[in-house]
Amino acid sequence: MPELPEVETVRRTLMELVAGKRIASVTVKLPRIIQRPAEPMAFADALAGRTIHTVERRGKFLRIILDGMVLVSHLRMEGRYGVFPAAEPVEPHTHVLFHFDDGMDLRYKDVRQFGTMHLFLPGEEFQLPPLNKLGIEPLDDEAFTLKAFRERLQKRTTKLKPLLLNQEHIVGLGNIYVDEALFQARIHPERAPESLSANEWKRLHASIRATLSRAVDAGGSSIKSYVNGQGEMGMFQHQLLVYGRKNEPCPACGRPIHKFVVGGRGTHICTKCQRVKVKKDLKD
Template sequence: MPELPEVETVRKGLEKLVVGKTIKEVTVLWPRIIETPEVDVFAQQLIGQTIENMERRGKFLIFKLTNYDLISHLRMEGKYETHDPQNDRNKHTHVIFTFTDETELRYLDVRKFGRMTLVEKNQAGLYKGILALGPEPVPSQFKLSEFRSGLKKHHKAIKPLLLDQRLVTGLGNIYVDEALWEAKIHPEQPADTLKAKEIERLYHAIIDVLGRAVEAGGTTIRSYLNALGEAGTFQISLNVYGQTEKPCSRCGTPIKKIKVAQRGTHFCPKCQTLKVRN
Protein backbone atom coordinates (compact mmCIF):
# COMPACT_ATOMS: atom_id res chain seq x y z
CA MET A 1 0.00 0.00 0.00
CA PRO A 2 1.34 3.48 -0.80
CA GLU A 3 2.19 5.17 2.50
CA LEU A 4 2.78 8.86 3.18
CA PRO A 5 6.17 9.11 1.38
CA GLU A 6 4.80 7.43 -1.73
CA VAL A 7 1.63 9.56 -1.77
CA GLU A 8 3.65 12.73 -1.24
CA THR A 9 5.89 11.74 -4.15
CA VAL A 10 2.84 11.15 -6.34
CA ARG A 11 1.54 14.58 -5.30
CA LYS A 12 4.80 16.22 -6.35
CA GLY A 13 4.71 14.43 -9.69
CA LEU A 14 1.12 15.43 -10.40
CA GLU A 15 1.96 18.99 -9.43
CA LYS A 16 4.46 19.04 -12.29
CA LEU A 17 2.25 17.19 -14.76
CA VAL A 18 -1.34 18.44 -14.41
CA VAL A 19 -1.55 21.68 -12.41
CA GLY A 20 -2.94 24.37 -14.70
CA LYS A 21 -4.73 21.91 -16.98
CA THR A 22 -8.48 22.09 -17.59
CA ILE A 23 -10.69 19.01 -17.71
CA LYS A 24 -12.64 18.53 -20.92
CA GLU A 25 -14.11 15.10 -20.26
CA VAL A 26 -14.16 12.37 -17.60
CA THR A 27 -14.63 8.68 -18.41
CA VAL A 28 -15.38 6.29 -15.55
CA LEU A 29 -14.83 2.65 -16.48
CA TRP A 30 -15.26 1.17 -12.98
CA PRO A 31 -18.05 3.07 -11.17
CA ARG A 32 -17.21 1.75 -7.68
CA ILE A 33 -14.09 3.91 -7.67
CA ILE A 34 -16.39 6.94 -7.26
CA GLU A 35 -17.85 7.31 -3.76
CA THR A 36 -19.82 10.54 -4.22
CA PRO A 37 -21.59 12.07 -6.03
CA GLU A 38 -23.19 9.62 -8.48
CA VAL A 39 -20.89 8.75 -11.36
CA ASP A 40 -22.75 10.79 -13.99
CA VAL A 41 -22.85 13.84 -11.74
CA PHE A 42 -19.18 13.36 -10.83
CA ALA A 43 -18.15 13.34 -14.48
CA GLN A 44 -20.39 16.28 -15.43
CA GLN A 45 -19.29 18.53 -12.56
CA LEU A 46 -15.63 18.08 -13.45
CA ILE A 47 -16.02 19.39 -16.99
CA GLY A 48 -14.41 22.81 -17.28
CA GLN A 49 -12.63 22.54 -13.94
CA THR A 50 -8.98 23.60 -13.83
CA ILE A 51 -6.53 21.84 -11.50
CA GLU A 52 -5.17 24.75 -9.48
CA ASN A 53 -3.02 22.87 -7.00
CA MET A 54 -2.21 19.44 -5.58
CA GLU A 55 -2.35 18.83 -1.84
CA ARG A 56 -2.02 15.83 0.47
CA ARG A 57 -3.44 14.98 3.89
CA GLY A 58 -2.14 11.75 5.35
CA LYS A 59 -2.46 9.21 2.54
CA PHE A 60 -5.18 11.21 0.73
CA LEU A 61 -4.43 13.18 -2.44
CA ILE A 62 -6.46 16.34 -2.90
CA PHE A 63 -6.88 17.88 -6.36
CA LYS A 64 -7.71 21.56 -5.78
CA LEU A 65 -10.05 22.51 -8.61
CA THR A 66 -11.75 25.75 -9.65
CA ASN A 67 -14.93 24.97 -7.71
CA TYR A 68 -14.31 21.64 -6.02
CA ASP A 69 -11.88 19.46 -4.06
CA LEU A 70 -11.34 16.02 -5.59
CA ILE A 71 -10.21 13.60 -2.87
CA SER A 72 -8.39 10.47 -3.98
CA HIS A 73 -7.18 7.53 -1.89
CA LEU A 74 -4.91 5.06 -3.69
CA ARG A 75 -5.52 2.23 -1.19
CA MET A 76 -3.45 -0.86 -2.07
CA GLU A 77 -2.21 -0.32 -5.62
CA GLY A 78 -3.82 2.76 -7.14
CA LYS A 79 -1.65 4.99 -9.32
CA TYR A 80 -1.87 7.86 -11.81
CA GLU A 81 -0.28 8.03 -15.25
CA THR A 82 -0.31 10.71 -17.94
CA HIS A 83 -0.86 9.65 -21.55
CA ASP A 84 -1.58 10.82 -25.05
CA PRO A 85 -5.09 9.69 -26.10
CA GLN A 86 -3.70 7.36 -28.77
CA ASN A 87 -1.81 5.31 -26.18
CA ASP A 88 -3.44 1.94 -25.55
CA ARG A 89 -5.39 1.70 -22.32
CA ASN A 90 -4.10 -0.74 -19.72
CA LYS A 91 -6.82 -3.20 -18.61
CA HIS A 92 -6.47 -1.78 -15.11
CA THR A 93 -7.39 1.76 -16.22
CA HIS A 94 -10.59 2.78 -14.41
CA VAL A 95 -10.91 6.58 -14.62
CA ILE A 96 -9.69 8.87 -17.42
CA PHE A 97 -9.48 12.65 -17.16
CA THR A 98 -9.11 14.17 -20.63
CA PHE A 99 -7.76 17.73 -20.69
CA THR A 100 -8.37 20.52 -23.16
CA ASP A 101 -4.80 20.09 -24.45
CA GLU A 102 -5.80 16.53 -25.45
CA THR A 103 -3.56 14.83 -22.89
CA GLU A 104 -5.00 12.36 -20.39
CA LEU A 105 -4.55 11.58 -16.73
CA ARG A 106 -5.44 7.95 -16.10
CA TYR A 107 -6.16 6.27 -12.78
CA LEU A 108 -5.09 2.62 -12.71
CA ASP A 109 -5.77 0.13 -9.94
CA VAL A 110 -5.13 -3.60 -10.14
CA ARG A 111 -7.31 -4.39 -7.12
CA LYS A 112 -9.91 -1.65 -7.71
CA PHE A 113 -9.78 -0.65 -4.03
CA GLY A 114 -9.02 3.05 -4.60
CA ARG A 115 -11.72 5.65 -4.10
CA MET A 116 -12.52 9.20 -5.28
CA THR A 117 -14.88 11.75 -3.77
CA LEU A 118 -15.84 15.18 -5.09
CA VAL A 119 -16.75 17.83 -2.49
CA GLU A 120 -17.26 21.57 -2.53
CA LYS A 121 -14.14 23.72 -2.75
CA ASN A 122 -12.03 23.84 0.44
CA GLN A 123 -14.23 21.23 2.14
CA ALA A 124 -11.81 18.28 1.90
CA GLY A 125 -10.89 18.75 5.56
CA LEU A 126 -14.46 17.81 6.52
CA TYR A 127 -14.37 14.50 4.65
CA LYS A 128 -14.93 11.66 7.15
CA GLY A 129 -11.67 9.87 6.37
CA ILE A 130 -9.64 13.05 6.73
CA LEU A 131 -11.42 14.25 9.88
CA ALA A 132 -10.22 11.14 11.71
CA LEU A 133 -6.54 11.71 10.94
CA GLY A 134 -3.92 12.69 13.46
CA PRO A 135 -1.29 15.37 12.81
CA GLU A 136 1.14 15.26 9.92
CA PRO A 137 4.53 13.80 11.01
CA VAL A 138 6.42 17.09 11.02
CA PRO A 139 7.55 18.99 14.15
CA SER A 140 5.32 21.99 13.46
CA GLN A 141 2.19 19.80 13.73
CA PHE A 142 3.26 16.61 15.50
CA LYS A 143 3.93 17.53 19.13
CA LEU A 144 5.85 15.28 21.51
CA SER A 145 3.68 16.20 24.51
CA GLU A 146 0.46 15.29 22.68
CA PHE A 147 2.02 12.09 21.34
CA ARG A 148 3.10 11.11 24.85
CA SER A 149 -0.34 11.72 26.37
CA GLY A 150 -2.01 9.85 23.50
CA LEU A 151 0.16 6.77 23.99
CA LYS A 152 -0.59 6.69 27.72
CA LYS A 153 -4.31 6.26 26.97
CA HIS A 154 -3.85 2.95 25.16
CA HIS A 155 -2.79 -0.47 26.40
CA LYS A 156 -2.84 -2.02 22.92
CA ALA A 157 0.39 -2.98 21.16
CA ILE A 158 2.32 -0.03 19.77
CA LYS A 159 2.39 -1.22 16.14
CA PRO A 160 -1.38 -1.41 15.46
CA LEU A 161 -1.86 1.81 17.42
CA LEU A 162 0.53 3.62 15.09
CA LEU A 163 -1.16 2.08 12.05
CA ASP A 164 -4.60 3.48 12.90
CA GLN A 165 -3.59 7.06 11.91
CA ARG A 166 -5.09 8.86 14.93
CA LEU A 167 -1.96 9.70 16.92
CA VAL A 168 0.04 10.59 13.82
CA THR A 169 -0.89 10.10 10.19
CA GLY A 170 0.95 8.56 7.26
CA LEU A 171 2.49 5.46 8.82
CA GLY A 172 1.86 2.11 7.17
CA ASN A 173 3.41 -1.30 7.62
CA ILE A 174 6.82 -0.48 6.19
CA TYR A 175 7.51 2.71 8.10
CA VAL A 176 6.08 1.54 11.43
CA ASP A 177 8.53 -1.38 11.35
CA GLU A 178 11.38 0.96 10.46
CA ALA A 179 10.53 3.57 13.11
CA LEU A 180 10.14 0.96 15.85
CA TRP A 181 13.51 -0.55 14.94
CA GLU A 182 15.15 2.86 15.00
CA ALA A 183 13.60 3.56 18.42
CA LYS A 184 14.51 0.06 19.76
CA ILE A 185 10.89 -0.75 20.66
CA HIS A 186 9.24 -4.16 20.25
CA PRO A 187 6.16 -3.97 17.97
CA GLU A 188 4.02 -5.74 20.58
CA GLN A 189 5.03 -3.49 23.49
CA PRO A 190 1.85 -2.05 25.07
CA ALA A 191 1.76 1.67 24.30
CA ASP A 192 1.04 2.76 27.87
CA THR A 193 4.13 0.95 29.17
CA LEU A 194 6.60 2.99 27.13
CA LYS A 195 8.97 5.09 29.18
CA ALA A 196 9.55 8.79 28.50
CA LYS A 197 12.89 8.22 26.75
CA GLU A 198 11.39 5.49 24.55
CA ILE A 199 8.51 7.75 23.54
CA GLU A 200 10.94 10.52 22.67
CA ARG A 201 13.07 8.13 20.60
CA LEU A 202 9.98 6.89 18.78
CA TYR A 203 8.74 10.42 18.15
CA HIS A 204 12.03 11.41 16.51
CA ALA A 205 12.26 8.09 14.66
CA ILE A 206 8.84 8.61 13.04
CA ILE A 207 9.79 12.07 11.82
CA ASP A 208 13.21 10.87 10.66
CA VAL A 209 12.09 7.72 8.83
CA LEU A 210 9.20 9.40 7.01
CA GLY A 211 11.31 12.45 6.18
CA ARG A 212 14.10 10.35 4.67
CA ALA A 213 11.59 8.23 2.76
CA VAL A 214 9.99 11.34 1.24
CA GLU A 215 13.44 12.54 0.16
CA ALA A 216 14.08 9.13 -1.46
CA GLY A 217 10.79 9.24 -3.36
CA GLY A 218 9.25 6.43 -1.31
CA THR A 219 9.84 2.70 -1.25
CA THR A 220 9.37 0.44 -4.26
CA ILE A 221 8.66 -3.11 -3.10
CA ARG A 222 6.48 -4.39 -5.93
CA SER A 223 4.50 -2.16 -8.26
CA TYR A 224 4.84 1.37 -6.88
CA LEU A 225 5.86 4.05 -9.37
CA ASN A 226 5.31 7.76 -8.96
CA ALA A 227 3.30 9.89 -11.38
CA LEU A 228 6.43 10.39 -13.48
CA GLY A 229 6.83 6.63 -13.86
CA GLU A 230 9.81 6.49 -11.51
CA ALA A 231 10.49 4.01 -8.71
CA GLY A 232 11.31 5.14 -5.20
CA THR A 233 14.71 4.31 -3.71
CA PHE A 234 14.12 4.07 0.05
CA GLN A 235 14.11 0.26 -0.17
CA ILE A 236 17.92 0.35 -0.16
CA SER A 237 17.76 2.02 3.27
CA LEU A 238 15.38 -0.45 4.93
CA ASN A 239 16.76 -1.92 8.14
CA VAL A 240 14.08 -4.47 9.02
CA TYR A 241 11.14 -4.47 6.60
CA GLY A 242 11.63 -7.33 4.13
CA GLN A 243 14.95 -8.24 5.73
CA THR A 244 13.90 -11.54 7.36
CA GLU A 245 16.92 -13.59 8.54
CA LYS A 246 19.36 -10.95 7.35
CA PRO A 247 21.69 -9.56 10.05
CA CYS A 248 20.52 -6.50 11.93
CA SER A 249 22.64 -3.58 10.78
CA ARG A 250 23.01 -2.49 14.40
CA CYS A 251 23.85 -5.72 16.23
CA GLY A 252 24.12 -8.52 13.65
CA THR A 253 21.22 -10.59 15.03
CA PRO A 254 19.01 -12.13 12.30
CA ILE A 255 15.85 -10.11 11.67
CA LYS A 256 12.65 -11.97 12.52
CA LYS A 257 9.18 -11.77 11.00
CA ILE A 258 6.01 -12.32 13.05
CA LYS A 259 2.32 -11.44 12.76
CA VAL A 260 1.10 -8.49 14.82
CA ALA A 261 -2.58 -7.57 14.42
CA GLN A 262 -2.66 -9.67 11.24
CA ARG A 263 0.20 -7.72 9.69
CA GLY A 264 3.58 -9.13 8.73
CA THR A 265 6.00 -7.46 11.14
CA HIS A 266 9.79 -7.30 11.05
CA PHE A 267 12.01 -6.63 14.05
CA CYS A 268 15.36 -7.40 15.67
CA PRO A 269 14.86 -9.75 18.65
CA LYS A 270 17.97 -8.39 20.38
CA CYS A 271 17.54 -4.65 19.81
CA GLN A 272 13.76 -4.70 20.28
CA THR A 273 12.96 -6.82 23.33
CA LEU A 274 9.43 -7.11 24.70
CA LYS A 275 9.59 -5.76 28.23
CA VAL A 276 7.28 -6.82 31.06
CA ARG A 277 6.42 -3.83 33.21
CA ASN A 278 4.19 -3.23 36.21
Protein backbone atom coordinates (compact mmCIF):
# COMPACT_ATOMS: atom_id res chain seq x y z
CA MET A 1 0.00 0.00 0.00
CA PRO A 2 1.39 3.44 -0.82
CA GLU A 3 2.45 5.20 2.38
CA LEU A 4 2.99 8.90 3.04
CA PRO A 5 6.13 9.31 0.87
CA GLU A 6 4.52 7.59 -2.11
CA VAL A 7 1.25 9.52 -1.83
CA GLU A 8 3.18 12.78 -1.40
CA THR A 9 5.15 11.98 -4.55
CA VAL A 10 1.94 11.26 -6.47
CA ARG A 11 0.53 14.55 -5.19
CA ARG A 12 3.54 16.47 -6.47
CA THR A 13 3.50 14.88 -9.90
CA LEU A 14 -0.27 15.37 -10.26
CA MET A 15 0.21 19.04 -9.43
CA GLU A 16 2.52 19.30 -12.42
CA LEU A 17 0.21 17.32 -14.68
CA VAL A 18 -3.36 18.41 -13.91
CA ALA A 19 -3.42 21.71 -12.00
CA GLY A 20 -5.39 24.24 -14.05
CA LYS A 21 -7.08 21.63 -16.25
CA ARG A 22 -10.85 21.70 -16.74
CA ILE A 23 -12.85 18.47 -16.57
CA ALA A 24 -15.21 18.12 -19.53
CA SER A 25 -16.71 14.80 -18.45
CA VAL A 26 -16.06 11.74 -16.27
CA THR A 27 -16.39 8.05 -17.10
CA VAL A 28 -16.86 5.59 -14.24
CA LYS A 29 -16.24 2.00 -15.29
CA LEU A 30 -16.28 0.45 -11.80
CA PRO A 31 -19.03 2.02 -9.67
CA ARG A 32 -17.80 0.71 -6.30
CA ILE A 33 -14.71 2.91 -6.49
CA ILE A 34 -17.08 5.86 -5.97
CA GLN A 35 -18.06 5.95 -2.29
CA ARG A 36 -19.69 9.40 -2.25
CA PRO A 37 -22.10 10.31 -3.71
CA ALA A 38 -23.87 6.94 -3.84
CA GLU A 39 -24.64 7.19 -7.56
CA PRO A 40 -21.64 7.24 -9.94
CA MET A 41 -23.65 9.33 -12.42
CA ALA A 42 -24.11 12.00 -9.76
CA PHE A 43 -20.33 11.90 -9.17
CA ALA A 44 -19.64 12.41 -12.87
CA ASP A 45 -22.25 15.16 -13.24
CA ALA A 46 -20.93 17.05 -10.21
CA LEU A 47 -17.39 17.18 -11.63
CA ALA A 48 -18.22 18.08 -15.23
CA GLY A 49 -17.17 21.63 -16.04
CA ARG A 50 -14.99 22.07 -12.92
CA THR A 51 -11.32 23.04 -12.93
CA ILE A 52 -8.64 21.39 -10.78
CA HIS A 53 -6.86 24.10 -8.81
CA THR A 54 -4.45 22.14 -6.62
CA VAL A 55 -3.70 18.71 -5.20
CA GLU A 56 -3.09 18.29 -1.48
CA ARG A 57 -2.52 15.36 0.86
CA ARG A 58 -3.92 14.28 4.23
CA GLY A 59 -2.11 11.20 5.51
CA LYS A 60 -2.39 8.59 2.76
CA PHE A 61 -5.30 10.41 1.08
CA LEU A 62 -5.11 12.76 -1.89
CA ARG A 63 -7.29 15.88 -1.80
CA ILE A 64 -7.96 17.16 -5.31
CA ILE A 65 -9.26 20.72 -4.94
CA LEU A 66 -11.63 21.93 -7.65
CA ASP A 67 -13.79 25.02 -7.88
CA GLY A 68 -16.60 24.31 -5.44
CA MET A 69 -15.75 20.63 -4.77
CA VAL A 70 -13.07 18.47 -3.12
CA LEU A 71 -12.29 14.95 -4.34
CA VAL A 72 -10.75 12.70 -1.67
CA SER A 73 -8.97 9.70 -3.15
CA HIS A 74 -7.27 6.73 -1.48
CA LEU A 75 -5.03 4.52 -3.62
CA ARG A 76 -5.25 1.51 -1.25
CA MET A 77 -3.04 -1.39 -2.38
CA GLU A 78 -2.23 -0.69 -6.02
CA GLY A 79 -4.19 2.32 -7.23
CA ARG A 80 -2.37 4.72 -9.52
CA TYR A 81 -3.07 7.85 -11.55
CA GLY A 82 -1.70 8.72 -14.96
CA VAL A 83 -2.30 11.35 -17.63
CA PHE A 84 -2.78 10.15 -21.21
CA PRO A 85 -4.01 11.51 -24.54
CA ALA A 86 -7.75 10.81 -24.78
CA ALA A 87 -7.18 8.96 -28.07
CA GLU A 88 -4.74 6.51 -26.47
CA PRO A 89 -6.19 3.02 -25.79
CA VAL A 90 -7.37 2.53 -22.23
CA GLU A 91 -5.33 0.00 -20.27
CA PRO A 92 -7.05 -2.91 -18.50
CA HIS A 93 -8.14 -2.24 -14.90
CA THR A 94 -8.67 1.47 -15.58
CA HIS A 95 -11.80 2.28 -13.58
CA VAL A 96 -12.28 6.06 -13.60
CA LEU A 97 -11.39 8.51 -16.39
CA PHE A 98 -11.46 12.28 -16.04
CA HIS A 99 -11.67 13.72 -19.55
CA PHE A 100 -10.17 17.22 -19.81
CA ASP A 101 -11.22 19.77 -22.39
CA ASP A 102 -7.68 19.87 -23.82
CA GLY A 103 -7.83 16.33 -25.19
CA MET A 104 -6.06 14.66 -22.26
CA ASP A 105 -7.34 12.21 -19.62
CA LEU A 106 -6.51 11.67 -15.99
CA ARG A 107 -6.99 7.92 -15.56
CA TYR A 108 -7.26 5.91 -12.36
CA LYS A 109 -6.05 2.31 -12.66
CA ASP A 110 -6.40 -0.21 -9.84
CA VAL A 111 -5.75 -3.92 -10.39
CA ARG A 112 -6.89 -4.86 -6.87
CA GLN A 113 -9.96 -2.58 -7.05
CA PHE A 114 -9.64 -1.43 -3.43
CA GLY A 115 -9.24 2.31 -4.07
CA THR A 116 -11.92 4.80 -3.09
CA MET A 117 -13.15 8.25 -4.12
CA HIS A 118 -15.33 10.59 -2.08
CA LEU A 119 -16.70 13.94 -3.28
CA PHE A 120 -17.41 16.77 -0.82
CA LEU A 121 -18.19 20.45 -0.63
CA PRO A 122 -15.09 22.40 0.49
CA GLY A 123 -14.43 21.92 4.22
CA GLU A 124 -17.03 19.19 4.52
CA GLU A 125 -14.40 16.49 3.94
CA PHE A 126 -12.81 17.07 7.35
CA GLN A 127 -16.11 16.55 9.18
CA LEU A 128 -17.01 13.17 7.65
CA PRO A 129 -15.32 9.84 6.90
CA PRO A 130 -12.72 9.04 5.74
CA LEU A 131 -10.76 12.10 6.95
CA ASN A 132 -12.58 13.05 10.14
CA LYS A 133 -10.72 10.69 12.50
CA LEU A 134 -7.19 10.98 11.17
CA GLY A 135 -4.31 11.70 13.54
CA ILE A 136 -1.42 14.15 13.32
CA GLU A 137 0.77 14.65 10.26
CA PRO A 138 4.37 13.54 10.94
CA LEU A 139 5.85 16.06 8.49
CA ASP A 140 3.88 18.98 9.92
CA ASP A 141 6.31 20.98 12.08
CA GLU A 142 3.56 22.57 14.13
CA ALA A 143 1.43 19.45 14.68
CA PHE A 144 4.06 16.74 15.09
CA THR A 145 5.98 18.04 18.06
CA LEU A 146 7.74 15.67 20.44
CA LYS A 147 5.21 16.60 23.13
CA ALA A 148 2.18 15.92 20.90
CA PHE A 149 3.66 12.66 19.64
CA ARG A 150 4.37 11.35 23.12
CA GLU A 151 0.99 12.42 24.52
CA ARG A 152 -0.77 10.56 21.70
CA LEU A 153 0.87 7.22 22.43
CA GLN A 154 2.50 6.90 25.83
CA LYS A 155 -0.59 5.84 27.80
CA ARG A 156 -1.76 3.25 25.26
CA THR A 157 -1.57 -0.42 26.16
CA THR A 158 -1.06 -1.69 22.60
CA LYS A 159 2.38 -2.70 21.38
CA LEU A 160 4.30 0.12 19.75
CA LYS A 161 4.23 -1.00 16.11
CA PRO A 162 0.43 -1.42 15.83
CA LEU A 163 0.05 2.00 17.46
CA LEU A 164 2.30 3.62 14.87
CA LEU A 165 0.33 1.94 12.09
CA ASN A 166 -2.98 3.23 13.47
CA GLN A 167 -3.97 6.21 11.30
CA GLU A 168 -6.07 7.70 14.12
CA HIS A 169 -2.85 8.48 16.00
CA ILE A 170 -0.19 9.25 13.39
CA VAL A 171 -1.09 9.41 9.70
CA GLY A 172 0.85 8.19 6.71
CA LEU A 173 2.95 5.49 8.36
CA GLY A 174 2.74 1.97 6.99
CA ASN A 175 4.73 -1.22 7.37
CA ILE A 176 7.83 -0.09 5.50
CA TYR A 177 8.47 3.15 7.33
CA VAL A 178 7.49 1.92 10.79
CA ASP A 179 10.08 -0.86 10.52
CA GLU A 180 12.70 1.59 9.28
CA ALA A 181 11.97 4.24 11.93
CA LEU A 182 11.96 1.73 14.80
CA PHE A 183 15.28 0.31 13.64
CA GLN A 184 16.89 3.72 13.40
CA ALA A 185 15.60 4.56 16.88
CA ARG A 186 16.90 1.16 18.14
CA ILE A 187 13.48 0.28 19.59
CA HIS A 188 11.81 -3.12 19.46
CA PRO A 189 8.34 -3.04 17.80
CA GLU A 190 6.75 -5.04 20.63
CA ARG A 191 7.74 -2.60 23.34
CA ALA A 192 4.93 -1.05 25.37
CA PRO A 193 4.79 2.74 24.97
CA GLU A 194 5.00 3.22 28.75
CA SER A 195 8.37 1.42 28.78
CA LEU A 196 10.08 4.01 26.58
CA SER A 197 12.46 6.46 28.18
CA ALA A 198 12.48 10.16 27.43
CA ASN A 199 15.51 9.68 25.22
CA GLU A 200 13.84 6.86 23.30
CA TRP A 201 10.75 8.99 22.62
CA LYS A 202 13.05 11.68 21.29
CA ARG A 203 14.93 9.22 19.08
CA LEU A 204 11.73 7.70 17.70
CA HIS A 205 10.18 11.08 16.97
CA ALA A 206 13.33 12.16 15.11
CA SER A 207 13.67 8.87 13.21
CA ILE A 208 10.07 9.02 11.95
CA ARG A 209 10.62 12.54 10.62
CA ALA A 210 13.99 11.72 9.10
CA THR A 211 12.88 8.45 7.48
CA LEU A 212 9.79 9.98 5.87
CA SER A 213 11.68 13.06 4.70
CA ARG A 214 14.39 11.00 3.02
CA ALA A 215 11.78 8.76 1.41
CA VAL A 216 9.89 11.77 0.02
CA ASP A 217 13.16 13.16 -1.38
CA ALA A 218 13.77 9.79 -3.11
CA GLY A 219 10.26 9.66 -4.59
CA GLY A 220 9.04 6.88 -2.29
CA SER A 221 9.71 3.14 -2.37
CA SER A 222 8.77 0.95 -5.33
CA ILE A 223 8.53 -2.38 -3.51
CA LYS A 224 5.80 -3.87 -5.70
CA SER A 225 3.76 -1.90 -8.23
CA TYR A 226 4.09 1.70 -7.05
CA VAL A 227 4.86 4.41 -9.59
CA ASN A 228 4.22 8.14 -9.41
CA GLY A 229 1.79 10.10 -11.57
CA GLN A 230 4.34 10.15 -14.38
CA GLY A 231 4.85 6.39 -14.33
CA GLU A 232 8.25 6.65 -12.63
CA MET A 233 9.46 4.34 -9.84
CA GLY A 234 10.52 5.57 -6.44
CA MET A 235 14.13 4.97 -5.37
CA PHE A 236 14.03 4.78 -1.57
CA GLN A 237 13.92 0.96 -1.64
CA HIS A 238 17.66 1.13 -2.30
CA GLN A 239 18.14 2.94 1.03
CA LEU A 240 16.05 0.61 3.22
CA LEU A 241 18.05 -0.69 6.17
CA VAL A 242 15.89 -3.56 7.45
CA TYR A 243 12.56 -3.78 5.60
CA GLY A 244 12.62 -6.60 3.04
CA ARG A 245 16.16 -7.59 4.08
CA LYS A 246 15.51 -10.83 5.97
CA ASN A 247 18.76 -12.71 6.72
CA GLU A 248 20.90 -9.91 5.33
CA PRO A 249 23.47 -8.39 7.72
CA CYS A 250 22.34 -5.54 9.95
CA PRO A 251 24.03 -2.35 8.69
CA ALA A 252 24.93 -1.45 12.29
CA CYS A 253 26.17 -4.70 13.86
CA GLY A 254 26.23 -7.35 11.12
CA ARG A 255 23.76 -9.73 12.76
CA PRO A 256 21.21 -11.20 10.28
CA ILE A 257 17.97 -9.25 10.00
CA HIS A 258 15.12 -11.20 11.57
CA LYS A 259 11.56 -11.27 10.22
CA PHE A 260 8.54 -12.16 12.35
CA VAL A 261 4.92 -11.07 12.81
CA VAL A 262 3.70 -8.20 15.00
CA GLY A 263 0.01 -7.31 15.00
CA GLY A 264 -0.54 -9.42 11.90
CA ARG A 265 2.15 -7.61 9.91
CA GLY A 266 5.49 -8.92 8.70
CA THR A 267 8.15 -7.11 10.70
CA HIS A 268 11.90 -6.71 10.21
CA ILE A 269 14.32 -6.05 13.07
CA CYS A 270 17.85 -6.56 14.28
CA THR A 271 17.57 -8.65 17.45
CA LYS A 272 20.78 -7.15 18.81
CA CYS A 273 20.16 -3.47 18.05
CA GLN A 274 16.45 -3.61 18.99
CA ARG A 275 16.21 -5.51 22.25
CA VAL A 276 12.84 -6.36 23.81
CA LYS A 277 13.91 -5.83 27.40
CA VAL A 278 15.63 -2.61 28.38
CA LYS A 279 16.02 -0.81 31.67
CA LYS A 280 13.69 2.14 31.93
CA ASP A 281 15.43 5.49 32.27
CA LEU A 282 14.98 6.42 35.93
CA LYS A 283 15.32 10.09 35.07
CA ASP A 284 12.27 9.97 32.80
